[in-house]
Amino acid sequence: MLCTWLSMAPLALAQGDDAAADDPIAQLAQAGKDLKQIQAAVETADTPDTLKTLSDRALAVQRDADAARNALQPELEQVDARVAQLGEVVEGTTEARDIAAQRKALNQQRSDLASAIARAKLLAGDAKQLGADIEKMRVTQFSEDLARKVNSPLSPSLWKQFAVHVPADYSRLVVLYRQGETAARKAIAEHGWGAPLTGLALALLMFFPLRLWLRAAGRRYAASERAPDGRLRRSGLAVWLLAVGTLLPGFAAVVLVAALDSIGAIPPRLQQLALHFQVATFVAAFITALSACLLVPKRPSWRLLSLDDTAAWRLRKYAWGAAGLTFLSILLVEINRASRTSEITTVAVDGLIAITYMALIVAILVSLARLHRRQTDEAQAKLDAQTDSGAKQPKAPVRRSGWIVLARLAGHVVVAAAVIATLLGYLNLALFVAQQLVWGAVVLLAASLLLKFADDLSLWLLSPTSRVGKSIVLTTGLNDAKVEQAGVLLSAVLRIGVILLAVLALTAPFGNLNAFFSAMDSLSNGLTIGTTTLKPSSVLYAVLAFLVVWAVMQAFQNWLTNTYLPKTDLDAGARNSISTVTRYLGIIAAVLWGLTALGIGFEKLALVVSALSVGIGFGLQAITQNFVSGLILLAERPVKIGDWVKLGDQEGDIKRISVRSTEIQVGDKSTLIVPNSELITKTIRNMTMGNAQGRIQIQFAVPLSTDVAAVRQILLDCYTEHVGVLAEPAPSVFIDSIANGQVAINSFAYVSGPRAVYGVRSDLYFTMLQKFAAAHIALSSPTDIHLVRDPAAPQEPQG
Numbered sequence: 011m012l013c014t015w016l017s018m019a020p021l022a023l024a025q026g027d028d029a030a031a032d033d034p035i036a037q038l039a040q041a042g043k044d045l046k047q048i049q050a051a052v053e054t055a056d057t058p059d060t061l062k063t064l065s066d067r068a069l070a071v072q073r074d075a076d077a078a079r080n081a082l083q084p085e086l087e088q089v090d091a092r093v094a095q096l097g098e099v100v101e102g103t104t105e106a107r108d109i110a111a112q113r114k115a116l117n118q119q120r121s122d123l124a125s126a127i128a129r130a131k132l133l134a135g136d137a138k139q140l141g142a143d144i145e146k147m148r149v150t151q152f153s154e155d156l157a158r159k160v161n162s163p164l165s166p167s168l169w170k171q172f173a174v175h176v177p178a179d180y181s182r183l184v185v186l187y188r189q190g191e192t193a194a195r196k197a198i199a200e201h202g203w204g205a206p207l208t209g210l211a212l213a214l215l216m217f218f219p220l221r222l223w224l225r226a227a228g229r230r231y232a233a234s235e236r237a238p239d240g241r242l243r244r245s246g247l248a249v250w251l252l253a254v255g256t257l258l259p260g261f262a263a264v265v266l267v268a269a270l271d272s273i274g275a276i277p278p279r280l281q282q283l284a285l286h287f288q289v290a291t292f293v294a295a296f297i298t299a300l301s302a303c304l305l306v307p308k309r310p311s312w313r314l315l316s317l318d319d320t321a322a323w324r325l326r327k328y329a330w331g332a333a334g335l336t337f338l339s340i341l342l343v344e345i346n347r348a349s350r351t352s353e354i355t356t357v358a359v360d361g362l363i364a365i366t367y368m369a370l371i372v373a374i375l376v377s378l379a380r381l382h383r384r385q386t387d388e389a390q391a392k393l394d395a396q397t398d399s400g401a402k403q404p405k406a407p408v409r410r411s412g413w414i415v416l417a418r419l420a421g422h423v424v425v426a427a428a429v430i431a432t433l434l435g436y437l438n439l440a441l442f443v444a445q446q447l448v449w450g451a452v453v454l455l456a457a458s459l460l461l462k463f464a465d466d467l468s469l470w471l472l473s474p475t476s477r478v479g480k481s482i483v484l485t486t487g488l489n490d491a492k493v494e495q496a497g498v499l500l501s502a503v504l505r506i507g508v509i510l511l512a513v514l515a516l517t518a519p520f521g522n523l524n525a526f527f528s529a530m531d532s533l534s535n536g537l538t539i540g541t542t543t544l545k546p547s548s549v550l551y552a553v554l555a556f557l558v559v560w561a562v563m564q565a566f567q568n569w570l571t572n573t574y575l576p577k578t579d580l581d582a583g584a585r586n587s588i589s590t591v592t593r594y595l596g597i598i599a600a601v602l603w604g605l606t607a608l609g610i611g612f613e614k615l616a617l618v619v620s621a622l623s624v625g626i627g628f629g630l631q632a633i634t635q636n637f638v639s640g641l642i643l644l645a646e647r648p649v650k651i652g653d654w655v656k657l658g659d660q661e662g663d664i665k666r667i668s669v670r671s672t673e674i675q676v677g678d679k680s681t682l683i684v685p686n687s688e689l690i691t692k693t694i695r696n697m698t699m700g701n702a703q704g705r706i707q708i709q710f711a712v713p714l715s716t717d718v719a720a721v722r723q724i725l726l727d728c729y730t731e732h733v734g735v736l737a738e739p740a741p742s743v744f745i746d747s748i749a750n751g752q753v754a755i756n757s758f759a760y761v762s763g764p765r766a767v768y769g770v771r772s773d774l775y776f777t778m779l780q781k782f783a784a785a786h787i788a789l790s791s792p793t794d795i796h797l798v799r800d801p802a803a804p805q806e807p808q809g
Contacts, residue, residue, distance in 0.1 A: 034081040038130055041074040045137055052144060058155075061148040065141055072137035079130035086123040092116055155438050160357045162435045168361075171354045179351040186349040190280050197275035209269020213262035221258040225251055232312075238476075242466040244312055248303035249463045252456075255299025256292065263291035283344050290340035294333040300456055301329030314459065321381040328374050332448055335370060339363045339445075360437045367444035368428050375422065420447070450516060457512035464504035472497030485565055548608055556604035563596025586651045586667060587644040636670045639686035643667055649689060649696055654764060656695040657684065697764040703736065704767040706759045708774065711752045711790040718745065718753055720785060728777045729759045734770040736760045752790045 048067050055061050093116050099105060105113070161168035198206065231237055232247040267284045270276050276284050305322040306313045313322065342363070346356055424447045431440040473479045474490035482493055570592055575585040644667065649655055653664045655674065662676035672689060674682040712721060722743045729741035739760050746754040761770050782789065 034078040035126060037074050038078040038126060038133065041071045041078070041133055041137075042129075044074075045071050045133060045140065048140060052140070052147070055144075055147070058148060058151060061144055061151065065144045065148065068137050068141040068144060072134050072141065075130045075134035075137060079127050079134070082123055082127050082130065086120065086127060089116055089120045089123060093120065156442060157436070158438055159435045160437055162433055164433065165435075168354070168358065172358045175352040175354050179349070179355045182349040182351055183345070186279065186345070189277055193277040193280075194270070194275040197270075197273040201273040205269045205273050206275065209266045212269075213266040216258045216262040216265065221254060224254045224258070228254065238470050240466065240470060241462070242470045244314060245459070245463040245466045247312065248314055248459055251303040252296075252299045252459065255302060256296045259295035260288065260292035263288045279348055283341070283348050286340055286344040290337045293340070294337040296456075297329060297333040297336060297452055300452060300459070301326055301333075304455060304459060305329070314462070317381065318384070320384075321377060324377045325374070328370065328377065331370055331373075332452075335363075335366055336445075336448070357437060360441050361432070364428065364432055364437055364441040364444055367441070367448065368425055368432070371425055371444060371447060375425070453512055453515045457508055460508045461505050464508055465501045468501035468504060469494075469497045472500060485561060485568075552604040552608035555607040556600045559603045560596060560600040563592070563599060567592045567596060582651045584647070584650070587647060590668065591644055636686045639690040640668060640670055642690055643672070643686055649694070649699075653699060654697040656697065657688070657692070661697075702764060704761040704764040704770075706735070706761060706767055706771045706774065708757045708759075708771070708778070709746070709755065711754050713788065713790055714748070714751045714753060716753065716787055718755070721755060721782075721787060724781045724785065724787075725755075725757050725778065728774050728781065729757075731777070732770060732773060734761050734766055734773070736762065 044067060048064050048071070051060075051064055055064055093113070096109065096113055096116070099113075161171075228247055228250040232243050232250075237243050238246070267276070267288055271284070304314050305317065305326050307319065307322045307326050310319060310322075315322075317325070342359055346359055424443055428440040428443045431437075431443065470476060471478050472482070472493050474483060474493050479490075479493050479497075482488060482496075483490065488496075567589060571585070571589045575588060578585075580588070643649065649664055649667075649672070651664050651667060655661065655664060657674070660674070660676060660682055662674040662682060664672060665675050665681070666673040667686075670686065672684050672686060674684060676682055708725070712718070725743045726741060729735045735741060736759075741757065741759040743755065743757040746756040748754070759774075761767060
C-alpha cells in the first residue's frame with residue numbers, strides 16, 4: 011500500500027503545482043487545447059502504457075478545469091455584490107454618466123466570468139467522460155491481454171522459436187547496456203565521480219548502518235520501561251520495523267538514482283527502468299520488512315502470528331524469495347520493454363516468471379500444511395495425555411487456525427488455475443493470478459498489522475491513564491468513560507481508513523486509479539444543497555472549530571466552577587445556575603461557530619429555526635416546555651440545589667437542576683427525576699427556602715392529679731439544656747385541654763433548620779421520659795374499652 015501511494019504521489023503533486031501556477035483564464039484555454047490533443051491521440055492508442063498516460067492527462071485537464079472554476083467563482087460573487095450595491099435603475103430616471111459606465115463595465119465583466127465558468131464546467135464534464143471512455147478501453151485491452159493464448163511453455167515449438175530469436179534479442183540487450191554505459195562514462199568524464207560516489211555512500215549508509223541502528227533502537231525502546239504498557243509494545247514495534255525496513259532501502263535507491271540522474275548518467279531510454287528500479291526496491295523492501303516484523307524468528311515472544319519457530323523460519327525464507335522474485339520480475343519486464351525484445355522472448359520470460367511464482371506458492375502451501383498437521387498432532391497429544399491421566403474431559407475437536415485454512419484453500423485454487431492456464435498457453439492470466447495471490451497476501455497481512463496498531467494506539471492514546479487522556483479530562487471535564495469511548499471511536503475511524511487503503515491496494519493492479527481520483531475530486535468539490543456547498547474541507551474545519559470553541563468554553567466553565575465561584579458569597583444553588591447557563595451558552599457558541607465555518611450564515615439558520623418551529627410546536631412541545639421551565643428555575647430559583655422539597659407524596663433533597671429535569675434524592679437514597687414543568691406548574695413545598703427554622707412540637711397527656719407546674723418546668727429544662735434548641739424564639743409549654751380526667755400538654759421549640767427537627771426531637775423524648783420517671787410523673791395511656799356479651803346469661807323473653 012505504501013509503495014502504491016509513493017508511486018502515485020509525484021503525479022498528483024505535479025498536477026497540483028501546475029494548476030496553482032497558471033492564471034485561471036489561461037489555464038482554461040490550455041486545458042481546452044490539451045483535451046483536443048487527448049481526443050486525437052485516443053484513436054491511435056494501442057498499448058496499456060499509452061492509455062494510462064492519456065487517462066492521466068484527461069484527469070489533469072479535469073482538475074485544471076475544476077481549479078479554474080473554483081478560482082473564478084469568488085470573482086463572480088464579488089462582481090455580483092458590486093452590481094447589487096449599485097441597485098436597480100429606477101424607471102423614468104437617468105443615471106449619471108460615470109455610474110452608467112461603471113454598471114456597463116461590471117455587467118460585461120460579469121458576463122465574461124459567467125461564460126468562463128460555464129466553459130470550465132463543460133470542459134470538466136468532457137474530460138471526465140473522456141477519462142471514463144479511456145478507462146473502458148483500457149479494461150477491454152487488459153481483458154484481451156489476459157485472454158490471449160500463446161504457445162505453452164511445455165511446447166517444444168516455443169523454445170525453438172525462442173532459440174532462433176536469442177541472438178537478435180541479445181544484441182538488443184547489448185545495445186541497451188552500451189547506451190547506458192556510454193551515457194555514464196560521458197557524464198562521469200564531464201562531472202567527475204563526486205556525485206555518484208556520494209550517492210552510493212549515502213545509499214549504503216541508509217541501507218546498512220542506519221537501518222540496523224534504527225531497528226535496534228526500536229527494539230531497545232520497546233523493551234524498556236518507557237514504552238507504553240499493553241499490546242502497543244508489540245504492534246508499535248512491528249510498525250516501526252516495517253517503516254524502517256521499507257523506507258530506508260527505498261530511499262537509498264532514490265538517492266542513488268538521483269545522484270546518477272543529477273549528472274545526466276541515465277539516458278532517456280533508461281529513465282523508466284530507473285523509476286521501476288526504485289519502485290521494485292520499495293516493494294521488495296516492504297515484503298521483507300513485513301515478514302520480519304510479523305514472523306520475528308529470533309524473538310518468539312514478540313511474534314504477532316500464532317506460528318512456531320520452525321514455521322516462522324521457513325516462511326521467512328519464502329518471504330525473501332517472494333521479495334527477490336518480485337524485484338527481478340519488475341526489472342525483467344521493464345528491461346524487456348526498454349530493449350524492445352521479440353514477442354517470443356517476452357512470452358518465454360513471462361512463462362519462467364509464472365512457473366517460478368507457482369513453485370514459490372506451492373512451497374509456501376506445503377509449509378502451511380506441515381504447520382497445520384503439526385499443530386493438530388500437538389493438540390491431539392494434549393487431549394490424549396489428559397485422557398490417560400484420568401481426567402474426565404470430553405475430547406473436543408481440534409481448533410484450526412482460520413487464516414491458515416483460508417490461505418491453504420485460496421492457494422490450492424489459485425495454483426490449480428495457474429497451472430491449467432499455463433499448460434493451455436494463457437501465460438498472461440497465469441502470471442497475473444500468481445502475482446495477485448502474492449500481492450493479496452502481502453496486502454492482507456499488512457492490513458491486519460495496521461488494524462492491530464490502530465486499535466492499540468487509539469486505546470492507549472485516549473486512555474484515562476495516559477498523558478493525553480489526563481490532559482483531556484483536566485481540560486474538558488469529561489469522565490474516564492467518555493475518554494475511553496473517544497478512543498474506541500478513533501480506533502473505528504482509523505480502522506475504516508486502513509480497510510479502504512487495503513481495498514484500494516488490492517484493486518489497483520486491475521487498472522489505474524484515475525477513476526478513483528476523479529471521484530475524490532468530485533467529492534472534494536463539495537455537495538451542493540440549495541445555495542450552500544458542503545465541502546469535506548469545510549466540514550472538517552467546522553468540526554475543528556466546534557471542538558476548539560467547545561473545549562475553550564468547557565475549560566472556562568471548569569475554571570468558573572472550581573476556582574472563581576467557590577471564592578464568592580454565592581450559595582451552591584446560585585453557583586450551579588451560573589455553571590449550567592455557562593455550559594449551555596458554550597454549546598450554543600460552539601454550534602454557531604461551527605455552522606459559520608461550514609458556510610451557513612445566521613440568516614439561513616433563522617430560516618431553519620422558523621421551519622423547525624412548527625415541529626417544535628407540535629411534536630416537541632413537552633421538551634420545549636421543560637426547557638423553558640428549566641431556564642425559569644435557573645433564573646428565578648424558587649428551588650435550588652440543597653433545598654428540601656415536598657412534591658405530592660414524595661420529599662427529598664435537590665441534587666441537580668438541568669434545563670430539562672431536576673434530580674431529587676429521596677430518603678432511601680434513590681433518585682427521583684422530575685420534569686422541570688412539574689416544578690413550575692404544580693404546587694411544591696420548599697422546607698428550607700429563605701433559611702426557614704425548624705419547629706419541634708411535643709404533645710402528651712397526664713392524669714388530672716399530676717403537678718402540671720412540675721411538668722412544665724421539666725419540659726422547659728429539657729429544651730434549655732439541649733444545644734440544638736434555639737433560645738429565640740423561646741420554647742413554650744401550653745395546656746391544650748382538660749377532659750375525661752386528663753390534662754393535654756402541648757409544647758413548642760425551634761431549631762436551626764427543618765433537617766434538625768427529627769434528631770433533636772428524639773433526644774428530647776429520651777431526656778423527658780427519664781426526668782418524668784425520676785419525678786414519678788406518669789403519663790396517661792389511652793383507655794381501650796371492649797364490650798363482651800356473656801353467652802351463659804339467660805335471655806329475656808320477647809313479648
